[in-house]
Amino acid sequence: MKLYKLKSFALLEYDGEFFSVNQKWDDLINREDLHGFLTSEKVTAHLISAKSAKKLFEEEILPPIGSQEVWAAGVTYMRSRNARMEESKESGGATFYDKVYEAERPELFFKSFAHRVAGHNQQVYIRKDSSWNVPEPELTLFINSSGNIQGYTIGNDMSSRSIEGENPLYLPQAKMYERSAALGPCLFISKEPISPNTKIHIQILRDDKTVFDDVAEISRMKRSFKELTGFLYREYSFPHGCFLMTGTCLVPENDFTLLENDKVIITIDNIGTLSNTVAFNGR
Secondary structure, rough: OEEEEOOOEEEEEEEEEEEEOOOHHHHHHOOOOOHHOOOOOOEEEEEEEEHHHHHHHHHHHHHHOOOEEEEEOOOOOOOHHHHHHHOOHHHHHHHHHHHHHHHOOOEEEEEEHHHHHHHOOOEEEEEEOOOOOOOOOOEEEOOOOOOOOOOEEEEEEEEHHHHHHHHHHHHHHHHHOOOOOOEEEEEEEEOOOOOOEEEEEEEEOOEEEEEEEEEEEEOOOOHHHHHHHHEEEEEEEEOOOOEEOOOOOOOOOOOOOOOOOEEEEEOOOEEEEEEEEEEEOOO
């Protein structure tokens, strides 16, 4: 099933039908058994037509986040490790990424507060002071306040490779800025854990022409979801739950950088498609 956050209410897609759910988003999703709750008689829902649902998607869809923070895991795939080593070799920082890939402790970092997150069909930003910018398509977990995974969404971890490559200590500036994160289009909520055969597909369009296209399975991830969430929740509490981007292995070649008006399209099996247009911060 899929749960969408709209301007006026939550929209539940279940067995080919659509239902409006009038509950506060944070209270609705932060549960010990979200799937069980949404399929029970306890949830107050109203059936709406597919035509009405389609119109709502076009006009009211928001990123599926309320008061939660967004965190991210880095260097969880071999391709990510290699890319980080390549971008940092001139600064002498390449060895750090090799070590963290093999270390017991994963790389975890704060990514964004909710008000800086872009949703489906919204703009993501690249920095004016960066010469090398890329999207990073990532399966993203929604973890409840008890530390248990309740749902999945698509994440776009926008990154400045030129800034991070200059010095690993510049990671906050390379990763955390206005609209550097996108989530959507929904929360995918399943009774069983998501399949390791799940595919992530990214396509980047420039003037309606494909300039990058690649696909990978999440089975290539070195670390488990349980491992990542366990480290994140060791010394943090998240009263409304938390979103965790789990890393990427779909990285364009080193001669590629995003340009203004590029379109980034990320699709993950069973979840859907997250589409964003690239822009500079309009401030």
